[in-house]
Amino acid sequence: MLLQFSLTLGGLLMCAGDIVALAGLLTWQQRAPDPGTRRWRLLAGVMPLSTVLLLLLLGLLFSLMVLWSPEGATILADL
Numbered sequence: 001m002l003l004q005f006s007l008t009l010g011g012l013l014m015c016a017g018d019i020v021a022l023a024g025l026l027t028w029q030q031r032a033p034d035p036g037t038r039r040w041r042l043l044a045g046v047m048p049l050s051t052v053l054l055l056l057l058l059g060l061l062f063s064l065m066v067l068w069s070p071e072g073a074t075i076l077a078d079l
Helices: 002-030 035-067 072-078
Strands: none
Touching: 002 035, 002 072, 035 072
């Protein structure tokens, strides 16, 4: 049970860090000096990195749901 709580806390901290990284990425894109640079930052930086960050967030949330499912303790014990 203590392992579940510690993994949950770690996962929630990673989710919070992921959201902060997404906010920083969007802020970086919006602070471009001109529209051309803003568009380039969107296509070259924000879209690929936000895709990776959102996939990480989705995977973390799925892992937390599996961890707290009725079979979560047996899955954790098998690790």
